[in-house]
Amino acid sequence: MSHMSRVIALFNQCGGVGKSTLTMNLGYHLQERSHRVLLVDMDPQASLTIFMGIEPEKLNSTVRDVLADEDDDEELSELPIHKGLHGLDLMPSSIDLSATELSLVNADMRDVRLKDALSPVRDEYDFILIDCPPSLGLLSYISLVAATHILVPIQTQFKAFEGTNLLLKTVARVRRRSNRGLKIAGFIPTLFDARRSQDARTLEAIKERFAAVGLIHPPIPWSTSFADSVEARVPLSVYDSSHKAIAVLKSIVLDLEVMV
């Protein structure tokens, strides 16, 4: 049986909500369940690339080369994909992606650059996870055009609401203009500290506000082990296989498996 891979963009223009950490860890648990997974780093900060143990400054080829104007660059013979990192494949990023964003502003067919670039490898993967930059700019836009689904990490702090209307407007615009079928795979409350009453209140508010928009996944607990594991350049499960957040990550993965 063949089925189309799901391309999931982890998107929230708010910085530091745990997008890159989640991309790596959800990818890890998807591959653990025998899915073939590609992670795509669309952030010039290259956090995901670094978390996965790759040094961006040493790379000859990154996602930038995939997006750049063919006229300014030699033809790309092969996609820059690093294989078998904790069972995952990675298309890395580096800081020069920010210059590419500027050069693409007036480029032809820019919106579909990532989508077109991924099409030759789509059949090789069950899941492609795109880690978006924390902005509503072009790199996020072309990520959403390439996606079948969007997953929204949302911090369980009251300020998280401020940006969400803008985020949903962006999704609506992408649907209207370039990707009618884009679906919302849900919201993942992050950095949740059950000891803080404010977090519990915000979690309830998130459920109330967004339940009609998409599935509200269980919250990812706040834990320094996330920071420690990325510092060690490994997924949380490799760093501490008995960590309590692992059950949460696994249950989200089960939801992603069955979504249409």
Ligand SMILES: Nc1ncnc2c1ncn2[C@@H]1O[C@H](COP(=O)(O)OP(=O)(O)OP(=O)(O)O)[C@@H](O)[C@H]1O
């Ligand atoms: N559940 C968590 N508990 C505690 N710290 C976390 C958790 N998830 C991520 N962090 C830490 O928070 C910081 C931001 O995480 P991350 O880089 O994944 O967020 P991001 O949304 O991708 O950020 P950016 O917007 O800059 O791309 C990192 O230092 C990371 O280690």
Ligand SMILES: [Mg+2]
């Ligand atoms: Mg990030």
